[in-house]
Amino acid sequence: MSVAPKSIAAPDQVAVRRALLSVSDKTGLIDLAAALAARGVELISTGGTAKAIAAAGLAVKDVSDVTGFPEIMDGRVKTLHPGVHGGLLGIRDDEGHAAAMAEHGIGAIDLLVVNLYPFQETVAKTSDWATAIENIDIGGPAMIRAAAKNHAYVAVVVDPAQYADVMAAIEAGDGTTTLRLRKKLALAAYGRTATYDAAVSNWLADQLGEPNPRYRAIGGELVEVMRYGENPHQLAAFYRTGEKRFGVTTATQLQGKTLSYNNINDTDAAYELVAEFDPKRTAAVAIIKHANPCGVAEAKTLKDAYLKALACDPVSAFGGIVALNRTLDAEAAEEIVKIFTEVIIAPDATDEAKAIVAAKKNLRLLLAGGLPKPAEMGLTVKTVAGGFLAQTRDYGTVDDIDLEVKTRRQPTGGEEKDMAFAFRVVKHVKSNAIVFVKDGATVGIGAGQMSRVDSARIAVSKATEAAKAAGLDRPLTEGSVAASDAFFPFADGLETIVAAGATAVIQPGGSMRDNEVIEAADKAGIAMAFTGMRHFRH
Template identity: 65%
Template sequence: MPAAPDFPPAPDKIQIRRALISVSDKTGLVEAARTLADMGVELVSTGGTRKAIADAGLAVKDISELTGFPEMMDGRVKTLHPIVHGGLLGVRDAPEHKAAMDAHGIGAIDLVYVNLYPFESTVASGADYETAVENIDIGGPAMIRSAAKNHGYVAVCTEPADLQEVLDALKAAGATSFELRKRLAARAYARTAAYDAAISGWFAAQLGDDAPRRMSIAGELAQTMRYGENPHQKAAFYRFPNPRTGVATARQLQGKELSYNNINDTDAAFELIAEFAPEAGPACAIIKHANPCGVATGASLKEAYERALACDPTSAFGGIVALNSKLDAATAEQVLEVFTEVVIAPDADEDAVALFRKKKNVRLLVTGGLPDPLQPGVTFKSVSGGFLVQSRDDARLAPADLKVVTKRAPTDAEVRDMLFAFTVAKHVKSNAIVYAKAGQTLGVGAGQMNRKDSARIAALRAADFGLDLTGSACASEAFFPFADGLIQAADAGCTAVIQPGGSVRDEEVIAAADERGLAMVFTGVRVFRH
């Protein structure tokens, strides 16, 4: 690796005499350029950026006036030149660098303000392959990286907020400090890393490569938090470029700042409720510690909430409420009768919002819609020394997907109940058992080390709240390894069972179901959630 050269220490204060500006997002450009010009800074720019500055009546040099070369190859080559990069990388106080700059007429560039071609938004718009490739910036990242490397002498900005910090420093002290330039350099490298991550991720998708040799994850800071899962842990929330509809895109209408656990649980709630299309009718999910306390449909949103609450009103205390359609005042009134941490819905009417204002600490989030549960994507899970990646669980079942394995076939009502229960079980921590009937969960058993205990706990919870499991459907998100879990469910009153199948003891489990007159179907699909 290159040895560190014997450079003199970088000075603390650097005056800005020349600035190179080239931006695709021109928000605040003219105002910032005018401020720099008023401070006597020479402005150098390219293409549309130069035109916008010049049209505002400000003196600005075209980059070709520095390099002596015209912009060429449809704009692909304009800043990739020794005059530009020498001006960015030259160590002003190093005699050899200074001599080279003098010999070749390379002037120092003290400030770079570059934001990149909009690759991420171009891809998100559904642009074709050629358009996406054309929006891969080359000169921009090169200038950013050069300026960031030489942060001892150069201030580098990649977004308006960065430039504002520089302008504030110039107004206050007439110069940038080394500490500021170091912070800006760190942000600049993070920006180019995120940009490259977006490009490499897009290429992997184009090639259908689910496991590329290297994978980068990039996010933008959305929120710092007082603490993480526990008070002794530090935490922050990052948003992906072009995120999936949900917590990351939600608008908070009121309430306290969201905590780490709030965001985690609200995401679980909204992903579950997204399984229920609004056109199929109102639905509500109540979540506690990322597990559903109750899920239900109803003739109205208010009824859906009341039926979901009935499944486990004790656990719902301090929970998360997710709704699949616009929150109305009648539903809001019912929700606010129980202490609730967060309510998330596609929208909320004015009367509902007014009711929430009376409970100023309750967080109300609106998302503008529901995510498509079939939308492709990946999920990440950190492990010590690395992370796991898998495709999003988009398993969905229809009646035609079910294989009847018992002597008795289920009725149409039982099929509906089984599919509802299995949809909910997909969002319950394994091992999971869900009892449901008529579009309502009656008992949920989550996260147990064996399936029999999950079946027993779900039945006990139903009994605690006076819910009759007679004639209910029972969903198991993975196969029954022994007949004991199924027998537990049958003894609780269920008459129909839905499970993936695939156990070496399937015949034993089927025989136990037949003995008790149950209808049982296999899905062939497992929906573990750890």
């Protein structure tokens, strides 16, 4: 049922005489409470918050003294009472509201300070259902929403990071808050509760194995306002969700300029790719440009892996992103800084490597603290007009696939190894994608074309250019293996790959013309294996 709006103009300034503080995160609490008390503000509080304020020698009234009702049900019910919500929701200048407040002894609450139970932190640490449920805050969001709705009279603070600015505003206003401040605080408050509820909802969906809930909420916390987005005329910001996945959001930036929108997008792509390679098995390096790899390689050392990756496309690598699956060491750092590089991201770095990179003051060095797990499910989201598409992350890996050889010739051991390598990489190349690999390194990459044949031709062209740059008279694709992210609809794409000198191919299969493609492979005398798994990436 809709309610007719009150036609009462909100006052610009409201004096803060009474504040309710109830926080899970006690950071900055005592300083805030002391500053409010120094201005003569009456403090009301709950449970552990009240004890902390009292222990600091400040006068504080327990919320049960306000409601006339004790906390019950292990603290589940303490602020859900008219004595609290009436004080938050009452329209001070409405005669009816004022009369009701007076009749029932409800005092106005001018400032609400609440931060919520640490639900996201809890579920990141434990899988215990009961523990997670007990960390779903009920009273906090209810009070926050009430105060935000009544921002005409009430200021609501939901984050310790806001304390200093809010107190500065109150001091500047001689003990009052302005309507503009209260509106901005209400905006933050509703964003906070929406993000919190999104975390709970998505956790429940995961726990229940429900991939497509009727309502899907996505929430995030602002990390940084960017100078611009993909292009200078676009506004942009970087937000952090509650997903605990190593990458840009977990990384510490040791040096260099602030990351741009494109930097973050490309760095994420690079780190997700290099994580496909188990650091316990091999050192791996990925060089990314515009979210596509221009070189990927594995070797015994990061230095050798980097040099092999660079050789694939040294022109495109200029100004790229370099991702490593192991701790950055001095030998690798010395090679990487020889050309202009935008970002280096690794799980960690040695002191010697940090010192080498430090000489390039504009080069960003990010230490992520770990590697993301390629096979770990998660949610990816893409906006469309009027909505968004949500899907699980492409968590399929070549390690989970039993290759089905379809040709008369079986792949050699070396070819099988390179085929697996190529399929790890092609997963991270924009479709249509073709990747040539030889001896644990990409030697040609074709990405993002409308025709798979064109992608193959571009990969061959890149390989030919790289060979010339290396002083070779033959394309690097000779004796290589090739991977396709999806099936070949016709034999022409395969024939382009064979003409480039590839001796083995790995592809998903599943085309109506698979038999024609297999016949072409047999005619050429190459080995070809099907994975049954497609890796479109758009």
